[in-house]
Amino acid sequence: MNYFPVMLDVDYKKVVIVGGGHVARQKLQALLPTKAQITIISPTITDEIASYLEQGKAVWKKKYFEPSDLDDASLVFAVTDQESVNDAVEQATQHWQLLSRADAKGRVDFINPAVVRRGDLTLTVSTSGAHPGLTRKLKEDLASQFDDTFTDYIEFLKKARREIIQSVQDKNRKRDAIAALLDSELEMWAREKKWDQCDAYVQKILSGVQPI
């Protein structure tokens, strides 16, 4: 299956998770970095979901699923352990609402990749459903390859690129200056938080001097 990968902005959109088990917890955790308005529909929830509710991360409706639970939802997760309930969720999902079924049956508008976040750097993995266990393994490989130092690095690159865009008018110089930010020594300095060296490098780029 050739899925089309996108990065969705779900801030302030209503997201409904039907089911309150371990898979619901996984989907909830994946949504936490966003500002989605999350509602969980389920007669039971796990302790971990309960602790997220206490922190105000989602709203829980303690009940069995009914079609009206999906009103105004942009994204719908059918993640109960009952195929018939997931079928009922699918039936109730309007054509304009995007549906994900954890049992990978019936209508599948999207599947969920594994995600590694390092600030603005988002690494995702999917096997298109072929083997989710491999997806998880590759996620762990990526997480160790791209450690936490990438959070600072991407933040530095973002600011430096903005600075160049604002202060360099000439198109070619701007392109070259932005490309120069990908220097491997600069990457090392940023990941080691050697900000003085990083800033000096950017200033040299901005003044039109070859940095090294």
Ligand SMILES: C[C@@]1(CC(=O)O)C2=NC(=C\c3[nH]c(c(CCC(=O)O)c3CC(=O)O)Cc3[nH]c(c(CC(=O)O)c3CCC(=O)O)/C=C3\N/C(=C\2)[C@@H](CCC(=O)O)[C@]3(C)CC(=O)O)/[C@H]1CCC(=O)O
């Ligand atoms: C990435 C991740 C994100 C997330 O869950 O949000 C995710 N599955 C994860 C882990 C995982 N899932 C399962 C195992 C046990 C090993 C195994 O069975 O293989 C493990 C491994 C583990 O937990 O270690 C069981 C499983 N998963 C699906 C089925 C149904 C089926 O295949 O028929 C069954 C059998 C259920 C049963 O036996 O009844 C289906 C889907 N799981 C997907 C996503 C979508 C495709 C992902 C892809 O492209 O590869 C898809 C299609 C739909 C969806 O849920 O979006 C998350 C990574 C965790 C992380 O980030 O660490």
Ligand SMILES: NC(=O)c1ccc[n+]([C@@H]2O[C@H](COP(=O)([O-])OP(=O)(O)OC[C@H]3O[C@@H](n4cnc5c(N)ncnc54)[C@H](O)[C@@H]3O)[C@@H](O)[C@H]2O)c1
């Ligand atoms: N995508 C994945 O990563 C993945 C991984 C494992 C399992 N699965 C699939 O997801 C399903 C759920 O797995 P789980 O481990 O979360 O199961 P679980 O048993 O931990 O949780 C199921 C949840 O569904 C709720 N539920 C049952 N009937 C309901 C109803 N009528 N309305 C609302 N909620 C209802 C239960 O109260 C419970 O909270 C599995 O059956 C399997 O098909 C997917």
